[in-house]
Amino acid sequence: MKKLLSGNEAMALGAVHGGLAVAAAYPGTPSTEILENLSKMEGIYVEWSTNEKVAMEVAMGASYGGGRALAIMKHVGLNVAADPFFAASQTGVRGGLVVISCDDPGMHSSQNEQDNRHYARFAKVPMLEPSNSQEAYELMGLAFHISEEFDTPVLFRSTTRISHCKSVVTIPDSPQIERQRPRFVRDPHKFVMVPSNARPRHPLMEERIARLSSYVETFPANEIILQDRSLGIISSGAAYQHAREVFREASFLKLVTSYPLPQTLIRRFVSEVRRVLVVEELDPFVEDALKAWGLSVIGKEVVPITGELNPDTLEERAAAAGLIPKPKAMYAVSQPARELPLRPPLLCPGCPHAATSYALKRLGFYHQKPEEESASGRKALARKREGLIAASDIGCYTLAVYPPLLALDTCACMGASIGQAHGLEKAGVTNRIVSVIGDSTFLHSGITGLVNDVYNQGRGTTIVLDNGTTAMTGHQGHPGTGTSARGEAAPRVVIEDLVRGIGVRDVNVVNAFDLALVQDTIERCVETDEPSVIIVRGDCPLHVRGKGKPMSVDPAQCDQCFNCLRVGCQAITRDGDEVRIDAGLCVGDRCTLCAQVCHQKAIRAK
Amino acid sequence: MTKTDILMTGVGGQGVILASDALAEIAMKAGHDVKKSDSLGMSQRGGSVVSHLRLGRQVFSPMIRKGGADILLAFERLEGARWADHLGERSIAIVNDVAIPPLSVVGGASAYPTSAEVEQIIGRYTDRLYIIPGTQMAQEMGNPQVLNVLLVGFLSVFLDIEEPSYIEDLSQRVPQKVLQLNLAAFARGREEALARTRGH
Numbered sequence: 001m002k003k004l005l006s007g008n009e010a011m012a013l014g015a016v017h018g019g020l021a022v023a024a025a026y027p028g029t030p031s032t033e034i035l036e037n038l039s040k041m042e043g044i045y046v047e048w049s050t051n052e053k054v055a056m057e058v059a060m061g062a063s064y065g066g067g068r069a070l071a072i073m074k075h076v077g078l079n080v081a082a083d084p085f086f087a088a089s090q091t092g093v094r095g096g097l098v099v100i101s102c103d104d105p106g107m108h109s110s111q112n113e114q115d116n117r118h119y120a121r122f123a124k125v126p127m128l129e130p131s132n133s134q135e136a137y138e139l140m141g142l143a144f145h146i147s148e149e150f151d152t153p154v155l156f157r158s159t160t161r162i163s164h165c166k167s168v169v170t171i172p173d174s175p176q177i178e179r180q181r182p183r184f185v186r187d188p189h190k191f192v193m194v195p196s197n198a199r200p201r202h203p204l205m206e207e208r209i210a211r212l213s214s215y216v217e218t219f220p221a222n223e224i225i226l227q228d229r230s231l232g233i234i235s236s237g238a239a240y241q242h243a244r245e246v247f248r249e250a251s252f253l254k255l256v257t258s259y260p261l262p263q264t265l266i267r268r269f270v271s272e273v274r275r276v277l278v279v280e281e282l283d284p285f286v287e288d289a290l291k292a293w294g295l296s297v298i299g300k301e302v303v304p305i306t307g308e309l310n311p312d313t314l315e316e317r318a319a320a321a322g323l324i325p326k327p328k329a330m331y332a333v334s335q336p337a338r339e340l341p342l343r344p345p346l347l348c349p350g351c352p353h354a355a356t357s358y359a360l361k362r363l364g365f366y367h368q369k370p371e372e373e374s375a376s377g378r379k380a381l382a383r384k385r386e387g388l389i390a391a392s393d394i395g396c397y398t399l400a401v402y403p404p405l406l407a408l409d410t411c412a413c414m415g416a417s418i419g420q421a422h423g424l425e426k427a428g429v430t431n432r433i434v435s436v437i438g439d440s441t442f443l444h445s446g447i448t449g450l451v452n453d454v455y456n457q458g459r460g461t462t463i464v465l466d467n468g469t470t471a472m473t474g475h476q477g478h479p480g481t482g483t484s485a486r487g488e489a490a491p492r493v494v495i496e497d498l499v500r501g502i503g504v505r506d507v508n509v510v511n512a513f514d515l516a517l518v519q520d521t522i523e524r525c526v527e528t529d530e531p532s533v534i535i536v537r538g539d540c541p542l543h544v545r546g547k548g549k550p551m552s553v554d555p556a557q558c559d560q561c562f563n564c565l566r567v568g569c570q571a572i573t574r575d576g577d578e579v580r581i582d583a584g585l586c587v588g589d590r591c592t593l594c595a596q597v598c599h600q601k602a603i604r605a606k
Numbered sequence: 607m608t609k610t611d612i613l614m615t616g617v618g619g620q621g622v623i624l625a626s627d628a629l630a631e632i633a634m635k636a637g638h639d640v641k642k643s644d645s646l647g648m649s650q651r652g653g654s655v656v657s658h659l660r661l662g663r664q665v666f667s668p669m670i671r672k673g674g675a676d677i678l679l680a681f682e683r684l685e686g687a688r689w690a691d692h693l694g695e696r697s698i699a700i701v702n703d704v705a706i707p708p709l710s711v712v713g714g715a716s717a718y719p720t721s722a723e724v725e726q727i728i729g730r731y732t733d734r735l736y737i738i739p740g741t742q743m744a745q746e747m748g749n750p751q752v753l754n755v756l757l758v759g760f761l762s763v764f765l766d767i768e769e770p771s772y773i774e775d776l777s778q779r780v781p782q783k784v785l786q787l788n789l790a791a792f793a794r795g796r797e798e799a800l801a802r803t804r805g806h
Contacts, residue, residue: 165668244666341716343708
């Protein structure tokens with residue numbers, strides 16, 4: 001049977017056909033759809049875990065119990081899960097344990113473009129890299145097999161152009177699915193990593209990699225294609241496909257086992273061709289290994305070390321290096337006629353984060369510039385301290401860093417905002433400071449930061465933007481939503497109860513669409529000497545649909561101050577001096593933020 | 607089939623991805639090798655969307671080269687102009703004549719290109735340009751949501767895939783109660799293309 005599948009769909013299907021029992025993940029682009037697809041399949045257990053570390057530990061436990069298990073995450077998620085990932089390498093497995101890391105070269109939706117292939121060598125585990133959906137499907141079963149055969153977790157590395165690219169996959173019409181019966185066999189020497197048990201495991205890990213090194217020499221998916229022998233390309237993953245596109249005539253060694261590398265196979269290929277170019281996205285992971293073996297190859301002299309690779313860049317660089325003839329101009333025009341306006345990502349119309357972002361913009365640095373001082377009609381916030389600092393986190397609300405909101409001052413990684421705000425305060429910075437974090441991110445890794453602030457007698461104000469879902473990645477459940485990964489009812493962790501339990505006394509729950517209330521609460525909380533939490537609650541308009549009566553502008557009353565344009569709503573457009581609200585985009589009177597900032601009261605629901 | 611690279615661009619919410627998904631499926635069932643890669647970035651509703659759809663005997667990279675798009679199907683004028691450098695001199699550009707100004711334009715930071723400018727920008731690469739009032743046509747049919755089906759109908763005339771393949775896919779993909787409307791939108795787009803290409 002032929003199907004058109006994305007890499008993520010193929011991995012999900014391959015895992016189930018490969019005997020998967022338990023899958024745990026935290027959503028993150030470009031990995032999210034793997035668990036979403038698994039959640040529609042029968043006979044397996046799936047969950048959105050609170051974070052990647054927990055997902056990894058759940059998968060470890062399932063494996064210890066004899067089940068084949070998956071932990072799925074984006075590249076930076078593996079940083080969060082690194083501790084149990086290394087521990088799993090130490091203990092080894094019972095049921096096959098596969099960790100899927102979806103990297104994001106080019107940072108389509110990430111804060112960095114770290115190359116997670118390094119984790120394989122670092123943690124001493126084997127790694128497989130598919131180069132299309134067919135391989136993503138087929139390798140999943142092999143990954144479980146390798147895991148069990150060699151008593152090791154397997155790192156399965158994808159990238160955006162594998163995970164999100166659809167290609168044709170041939171799958172068996174009626175796959176034979178075998179699952180082992182769950183059974184835990186006690187073995188403290190293997191599963192209890194006190195130093196005396198851990199020490200003898202390390203030589204076993206080294207021996208394991210040595211055995212894997214010979215196993216991968218005959219791994220069927222590594223493939224040599226001998227064509228013109230004047231140039232040989234060694235590549236893997238999406239980079240391999242781009243290279244096939246550009247170097248039509250060259251010989252190829254496609255590597256699926258990127259760690260450990262099949263040294264004999266590589267040496268044979270290198271001896272068959274005159275020059276060798278290693279084409280890899282991001283770091284010279286394979287190239288460095290080959291050079292350490294004394295092989296004469298080139299790589300990063302030609303292929304960029306930063307950003308996502310594509311055929312255009314590769315061809316340009318290869319031609320400049322004289323590896324291929326200069327491409328004849330496929331197109332006559334090299335420069336665009338003019339700078340075209342960008343279309344940066346924005347908060348959606350009716351977004352419950354908009355009012356808070358707008359309040360932070362008013363209180364923050366943006367409005368504290370001298371010339372702006374009088375523009376804000378609201379009561380002055382301790383002007384001598386200049387702007388309020390908003391330490392932000394990872395989520396849709398991070399988009400408030402862009403114009404026109406310009407509301408945020410930091411954003412580093414999941415859960416960082418609360419600790420950063422605490423550190424700014426303890427360093428003696430005199431500005432008022434808030435941390436801004438979404439509900440899912442707070443439950444992911446914000447809680448520990450807040451516990452720290454309480455214990456270490458901080459006076460931080462934590463704003464939890466609670467839209468009742470994991471919005472940025474497409475509305476997955478989390479412990480605060482009351483919905484499981486399969487969309488069924490689940491117990492709900494109530495954030496206000498949780499933070500009271502931590503010991504925060506000043507807990508406020510406010511309506512996300514009440515700008516004055518949100519701003520007043522922030523202004524009050526930042527003046528107190530104890531930790532405070534403001535839960536700003538309002539539904540995500542893409543998650544909980546439904547519209548009120550759309551807003552409209554009365555041109556007779558509008559004095560063209562354009563304040564409404566500064567809330568950054570896509571539904572509000574300007575045509576000359578006239579402001580219009582797109583009734584199709586406006587969510588109507590369930591938001592009304594534009595009306596709240598209109599000092600002429602010219603904006604009303606129709 | 608000879609290689610056909612189709613670049614579909616637009617704004618989040620216009621149905622670009624749904625359309626390219628359908629087209630990819632139809633092409634696969636018609637026996638082509640297919641690769642499709644979407645770029646959404648962090649775009650929520652209203653961001654730039656681009657879908658690379660490549661058909662042929664054997665497709666390697668999922669990404670269309672600059673100058674390599676055989677067809678550009680732009681759901682919006684600015685997103686048509688933005689991707690003009692992927693056109694070659696024999697490429698076909700189909701641009702839906704609608705403007706969705708981004709906030710940078712609304713705020714006055716930059717100017718939205720006029721129809722004439724878009725024509726001129728694309729005209730530097732190819733003279734096979736079709737500007738069609740797709741949004742208006744969809745509205746006239748009673749539902750602006752059928753824009754993507756209508757545009758696929760227009761595009762279908764230029765592809766090496768028989769008409770029944772599209773009809774069959776639509777019949778499976780679209781809910782029964784809006785099927786007739788969608789079939790009509792597909793036919794409307796196709797008629798428009800046939801009318802415009804007659805005599806070429």
